[in-house]
Amino acid sequence: MLNLRRFATAVLVVLVSVLGMGSPTVMALGDTSGPRIITDDTGAHTYDRVNPLSGPYSESALRRGPPPEVLAATLRESASVQGFGDAAETGADGAANVANGVRLRAQLAGREISGGHAFEKHVVEIGEFPGIRTRAEFADVIERVVTNGELRPLSSGRSAYWRDGVVVIRNPRAADGGTAFVPKNGYDYFLGLT
C-alpha cells in the first residue's frame, strides 16, 4: 500500500509537470531526500535546489524548471526503488522521450540554421561570433541556445531563444529554418521581438 502511494506520487509529479496545473505546491519526488519541484500559479516549475548529479545549471534554466532528462532520471530512480517495474519504466521513458525530443529539435535547428545564410552573414561577414570558424561550431552554438536559452513565442509560428547575448529565431516557413545572431541591443532586442 505504501509503495502504491509513492508510485502515485511519482505519476502525479509527471502529470503536473506536463500539464502545468495547480496552485503553488511543493512536491517531493519519491524519496524526500531528492530535489523538489515547486509549481507556481503560472504553471512554471523550479527546483528548490540543484540536483547534485546533474551538474551546474544556469539561472534561467533553474527558472524554467527541471530539464526533462533530469525528471526522467529522478522518476526512474524513485520508481525502481519502489519496485514498480514496467509501469514505472513507461513513465520514465515518456519523460526521456520528451528530453530526446528537445535535444533533437535543438540539433535540427542548429543543423538547418548553420547550413544557411546566417553563417555567411553573421559569422563570416560581420564576425559576431569570435572563435567560431566552421558551420559545425556554429551549429553547436545554436543548439546550446535552443536547448538552454529563454524562449519567447513570436507571431507567424516563429520562436525566439536568448542565451549569453545570442538570439536564435526559428521560422518553420523560411528555407533556412531561421537565423542566429548577436543583436547590438542585446536583451532589449530580444524583448522587442514580436
Add this chain to the structure above:
Amino acid sequence: MEGSVDAWADGDRVVLTVTREQLLLLAGSVNEAIEAIEDWEFSTRLGAEKDDARLLRAALGDLITRIGPWE
C-alpha cells in the same frame, strides 16, 4: 515626441492614433527595415513577407502625402 499611442481594436482591424511625427517614424522604420534586412532573413526577423512590408510602406507614403503639408 509623445511616448504613447492610442488605439482601439475591432476584430482584425486596429485603429491607431499617432502624431504626425510618430507617423513619419513608423513609415521610416518600415522603409529602413526593407532596406537593411536581406530577403532571406526578412520574414524570420519580422514575421511578415517583404512584399507585404512594401505594400505597407506605400500605404503609409500615400497617407503622409494626403495629410500633409509637413513643416
